[in-house]
Amino acid sequence: MEHALFVYGEDQELAARIGRFLEEGFEEGSATIMVVDARKHELLRDALGADGDRVQFIGCEAHYTRPEAAIADYDTTLRQRVRDGAARVRLFAELPPFEGPHEYDRWTAYEAIVNRAFAHHPVSIVCGYDTRVVPAAVVKDMLGTHPRLLAETLTDSPGYQDPALLARALAPAPAPVAGLAPVELDGEASIVRRRLRALMTSASVAPADADAMLLAVDEALANAERHGGGVRELRAGRVDARFVCEVCDRGPGFDDALAGYLPPTAASEDGVGLWVARQVTRRLELESTGDGLTVRLWV
Amino acid sequence: MTIDEPDVAVVVRPGEHACCRFAHAQDRLQVASAFVRDALARGHKVVYLCDGEDLDASAGALAGGHDDVAAALASGQFELRLARATYAPDGRFDIERVLVAIREDRERALADGYPALSITGEMAWARPHVPGSERLSEYERRFAEAMEGGEIVALCQYAHGEFEPATLAEVAGSHEVDLSPELAPLARTQCLIGARVDGGRTLRLAGELDFACADALATVLDGHFHDPLQLDLADLSYVDVAGMRAIRRHTGRPLTIAGASVSVRRMLGLLAWDTDPEVEVLA
Numbered sequence: 001m002e003h004a005l006f007v008y009g010e011d012q013e014l015a016a017r018i019g020r021f022l023e024e025g026f027e028e029g030s031a032t033i034m035v036v037d038a039r040k041h042e043l044l045r046d047a048l049g050a051d052g053d054r055v056q057f058i059g060c061e062a063h064y065t066r067p068e069a070a071i072a073d074y075d076t077t078l079r080q081r082v083r084d085g086a087a088r089v090r091l092f093a094e095l096p097p098f099e100g101p102h103e104y105d106r107w108t109a110y111e112a113i114v115n116r117a118f119a120h121h122p123v124s125i126v127c128g129y130d131t132r133v134v135p136a137a138v139v140k141d142m143l144g145t146h147p148r149l150l151a152e153t154l155t156d157s158p159g160y161q162d163p164a165l166l167a168r169a170l171a172p173a174p175a176p177v178a179g180l181a182p183v184e185l186d187g188e189a190s191i192v193r194r195r196l197r198a199l200m201t202s203a204s205v206a207p208a209d210a211d212a213m214l215l216a217v218d219e220a221l222a223n224a225e226r227h228g229g230g231v232r233e234l235r236a237g238r239v240d241a242r243f244v245c246e247v248c249d250r251g252p253g254f255d256d257a258l259a260g261y262l263p264p265t266a267a268s269e270d271g272v273g274l275w276v277a278r279q280v281t282r283r284l285e286l287e288s289t290g291d292g293l294t295v296r297l298w299v
Numbered sequence: 300m301t302i303d304e305p306d307v308a309v310v311v312r313p314g315e316h317a318c319c320r321f322a323h324a325q326d327r328l329q330v331a332s333a334f335v336r337d338a339l340a341r342g343h344k345v346v347y348l349c350d351g352e353d354l355d356a357s358a359g360a361l362a363g364g365h366d367d368v369a370a371a372l373a374s375g376q377f378e379l380r381l382a383r384a385t386y387a388p389d390g391r392f393d394i395e396r397v398l399v400a401i402r403e404d405r406e407r408a409l410a411d412g413y414p415a416l417s418i419t420g421e422m423a424w425a426r427p428h429v430p431g432s433e434r435l436s437e438y439e440r441r442f443a444e445a446m447e448g449g450e451i452v453a454l455c456q457y458a459h460g461e462f463e464p465a466t467l468a469e470v471a472g473s474h475e476v477d478l479s480p481e482l483a484p485l486a487r488t489q490c491l492i493g494a495r496v497d498g499g500r501t502l503r504l505a506g507e508l509d510f511a512c513a514d515a516l517a518t519v520l521d522g523h524f525h526d527p528l529q530l531d532l533a534d535l536s537y538v539d540v541a542g543m544r545a546i547r548r549h550t551g552r553p554l555t556i557a558g559a560s561v562s563v564r565r566m567l568g569l570l571a572w573d574t575d576p577e578v579e580v581l582a
Contacts, residue, residue, distance in 0.1 A: 072568075072569070075571070076568060076573075076574075079571060079573075079574040080574055082574075083574040083576070188489060188490060188511055189490075189509050189510065189511040190489075190490040190507045190509060190511070190537075193507075193509075193537075211562070214537075215539060215562075218509060218510070218539045219539060219540060221510070222509075222510035222539065222540070222541050225510065226510075263571060264569075264570055264571055265571060266550045266571070266575065267550075272540050272544075272570065273539075273540045273541075275569065276539075276540055276566075276569050279569055
């Protein structure tokens with residue numbers, strides 16, 4: 001994988017440089033994808049002339065809803081293109097504008113995680129940052145999340161930082177949640193799921209959210225059995241408009257800001273359960289305390 | 300049914316002719332009890348043909364403390380009869396007579412307003428000394444005649460080890476669904492059940508395949524199934540990552556999945572199996 005940052009301030013710059021990046025893709029027989037808004041799609045398509053329609057277009061507003069979903073969608077798209085015969089994929093992408101520094105922190109962490117999430121894919125990703133739209137501080141942060149810089153040529157980014165360290169620095173510290181009640185853990189896992197489903201039904205959790213929560217809790221319970229010295233407690237309850245479950249184990253816990261963010265490959269052994277749990281829930285928090293690891297799940 | 304007990308997992312679909320060849324009586328009882336309770340929940344007329352003389356004891360064992368079974372006995376929806384009285388009333392097994400009797404049972408069930416007849420029989424009566432029992436395989440083959448019309452579901456219970464292996468193999472081949480002896484460990488997990496279908500080539504799973512029963516499945520697959528592994532997951536109501544991994548413990552081996560539900564398909568995507576050339580998902 002190659003992951004490069006392209007900073008620009010004019011349409012013409014974008015059309016010329018990214019036009020060239022994609023044209024080189026046609027020449028080398030790569031699949032090409034652009035994830036931009038409708039206006040820039042039109043701009044780039046015009047710049048490419050007759051070849052413009054060879055580039056798969058994905059609307060960036062619909063694609064970048066949450067980092068977990070964007071990673072999974074890219075992973076699926078890349079796998080499909082490779083399965084369908086592409087030796088390499090060239091991808092140009094831009095985040096849509098976001099509100100506030102917290103949102104940008106999430107997406108800065110996302111850009112860091114990309115370096116690890118797609119490391120096994122034959123893909124060249126160029127991320128466009130338009131200085132007319134993106135705050136200068138965000139553009140500066142992105143120097144740390146992209147190992148390469150695209151200008152006239154590609155060069156190494158001197159400010160590139162370790163993705164795991166950066167992701168950890170950017171992740172908000174999970175806060176304890178009040179108002180959860182213990183769920184009885186006696187019996188088979190299927191019986192615990194039934195108890196939890198009954199709780200969610202009486203708390204008016206939408207069926208699809210309840211299904212997602214059951215799967216996520218199940219994965220956390222499986223991890224606790226496998227790696228965490230067993231389950232210490234399962235807590236659940238409504239927190240405002242959300243339903244929250246906590247699975248606490250008896251293990252030493254761990255500190256990995258990338259846990260559950262990396263798509264599985266055929267060789268993946270561990271971490272797949274957390275990946276699934278992150279994918280199906282709204283939010284997954286990991287908290288290591290002296291007593292063990294707590295996985296907090298939100299739907 | 301209370302919340303603190305597992306769901307009834309049944310691997311036999313309406314309109315199918317199944318056999319259960321589990322060796323242990325307790326394992327067969329569990330399958331039969333689930334079959335009965337599922338059929339009752341579907342509103343079927345249910346007939347149980349017992350080997351034992353004590354029908355009340357059999358009814359109690361089948362009910363396992365569930366009110367639904369006792370209520371159905373009282374209403375007539377559920378009937379227990381002596382197996383010998385149906386199969387060999389005068390000590391002689393007559394195929395035509397039995398097929399007629401079962402067709403009549405179906406007609407009566409439909410006339411009484413039931414949508415179908417679910418019937419299950421303990422086949423221990425079919426000992427070599429019973430005249431006509433040598434035609435057991437023929438009977439099972441011809442049972443399909445009685446099933447025409449689709450309003451019958453049948454589960455024949457044969458104890459592995461109590462019949463000649465050749466007879467049992469032939470009998471099993473006459474059933475669309477075969478709960479073959481090596482699959483008993485799945486049923487013992489209390490949340491999963493398996494049967495061979497498609498002439499024994501495909502493993503059909505029903506129930507919930509989770510981390511708690513994944514190892515039991517992996518052991519069964521390792522010991523008794525060869526590549527390419529063919530699975531029918533249409534009756535699986537739940538699966539997690541450990542469950543998916545149990546059906547594919549080794550990459551590099553082909554796997555075919557039929558009946559993938561929405562949740563199985565989502566799992567295939569999340570595990571990146573949806574683009575894996577080794578995994579074929581049938582429409």
